[in-house]
Amino acid sequence: MRILHTSDWHLGRSFHREGMLAHQRAFLEHLLEMVETRSVDLVVVAGDVYDRALPHVDAVRVADEAFAALASSRARVVVTSGNHDSALRLGFGSTLIDAAGVHIRTDASGVGSPVELSDEHGPVLVYGIPYLDPESVREPWGLPVRSHEAALSEAMRRVRADLDHRPPGSRSVVLAHAFVTGCAPSESERDISVGGISMVPGSLFDGISYTALGHLHGAQVLSESVRYSGSPLAYSFSEAGHTKGSWLIDLDGNGVSAAEFVPAPVPRPLSRITGTLEELLVEPALAQHEESWVHATLTDAVRPLRAMDRLRTRFPHTLVIGFAPEGSEADPDSSRRPTTGLSDHEITLAFMSELRGAPATEAESLLLREASEACCDDTDVDSLLTVSEAGR
Template sequence: MRLLHTSDWHLGRSFHREGMLAHQAAFVDHLLEVVERERVDVVLVAGDVYDRALPHVDAVRLADDAFARLAASRARVVVTSGNHDSALRLGFGSRLIDAAGVHIRTDPATVGTPVLLDDEHGQVAVHALPYLDPDALREPWQLAGRSHEAALVEAMRRVRADLSGRRSRSVVLAHAFVAGAQPSESERDISVGGVSMVPTSTFDGIDYVALGHLHGRHTLTQHVRYSGSPLAYSFSEADHVKGSWLVDLDARGLAAAEFVEAPVPRRLARLRGDIDELLSDASLARHADDWVHATLTDLPRPLRAMERLRGRFPHTLVIGFEPLGEPVGDTPQTRVHGRSDHAIALDFVADLRGVPATAAESALLLAAHDACHDDPDADVLHVTRAG
């Protein structure tokens, strides 16, 4: 049996206010191509189909199209809900949809009841675990503690109880933070009481574990893997290779796993240097079509930085400032006591730009301050009283 493991589609998500729906639709096209080209029998989607519990109508339309096309393909589909999904919304109509070969599991009550599939070697039991909130399950499941580990340990107890009565190979889908993997900046924190991590040993004895939640691909053991998200959702993922795991099961269990790279609709680049260097360095021409995060090291801070950078890198989305040689002194909070509002505003301008305000700017700030006061002498009186 051939499996295709994917997760964390986050349909409807934007990237620094740039819409991603067209790129996500291109990934769905790629997924269908892989299913046909590689003769995939089962597609596993390990949670976070949507980016939010109440997804935009266009995201719902894309998900509907994706599942309808997968249902019409050669593959069966098993889907779980992630921490970004609404379990009720994603799971609506799941009992009817089962008949089409798309098995959506979002209800903790179904944990321990597998999707049963067959190939020439016999039966494969696919246990799809939805995202398990320890707070919601602590009482009904009588969990030993308030942690994700406690919830998943109980879930896997139920899975193993089912498997103990079967002669079948086993696959588990889970949406969790499993020890040994590194998060990126685009995942939502799922810690409860400061505890979010689950040990890899929780899944011991399972032939293949398809994990979701973390957006980078990881091989924790030969049997336990994250596919990661199909697209980069933060600049911390600029060096990620995105895609899905193509997994083969033979008569004994896991036989092979190969990573299938997904198309990259627009690359990410993190650039650093002074603005003149970034605008003139010929070697940076390859980033003209990339989404760019630029860290400027100029002191003073350059004017119209975004406008100038977009002249060369039209898709610049983020600018950070880390001036080289910036003097280290008191923090702004230590320099406000007993000083006039006008002086504080001048300090703010100097801290922000790296150079003092001009005389004209100083006069403008003073006029703006005075215009906000009933008593134009209030600023002076404040200084006199403080002094």
């Protein structure tokens, strides 16, 4: 049996205010092409289909088109909900949709009931474990503590209890949306920590033929049979070095017999560039980044004026500018410096100097003084208010 493992589509997500839906649709078209050209028997989507619990109608439309196309393909499909999804909304109509060969699993109570498939080697049992909020399952499951490890441990206990009653030689596939110990996160995943406890041990999946993980956005291999596919697109500049894609997994009678990572289409690469503004505008070696989404770090001693506009004359897709003057060290306590005894004007001057790396000019100082005074109450006028005027 050939399995295509994908996750973390985050349909509807933007990237620094750049819409990603067209790129997400392109990935799904690539996925559907793989199903046919690579003879995929089973597609597993390990959570975070959407980027938010109440997705935009355009994102729902893209998901609907993708699931309809998958239902018409040669493959069966198992989908679970992630921490970004609304389990209720994603799972709506799942009983009816099952009949089309798309199995959406969002209800925690059903983790021990697999989707049953088979091939020439016998049964393949697919257990979809949706994202488990520890607080939601603690009472109904009688968990001893409120943690992700406790919740997922109970889910896997239920999976193994079902496997114990299956024919010998049955192979198992588990979908789980979790942060497994030892893996590297990126900046674009939502924190799922509960009381500081967010990670689960990889040993929870021991003995499972293949575990398809979701949540972390970088493709990672914990073992031959436990993997993250990562997100199909980069959703933060911390992922600039990632190769995005999906896993093609072959199961024979003994488990995983082959694994291949298939890169996804790259709509626009991500680049980080560093230097003074003038260096970035003229350096020939940076020509390769001119069509990338760019995160620029400026090292000018004084923050340049109109830096974004000027950078975009060469790098039109610049999205983020940072400022790190060469030779300077960030002061972690700068935001907590006392302001007692300082006038509003003095505070704004200090802020501007710290932000730009140079003091305000005389003209700027005058403008800031006028702005500060315009925002202050005029106590002389206040004292002249009559009682009736004050009431109004």
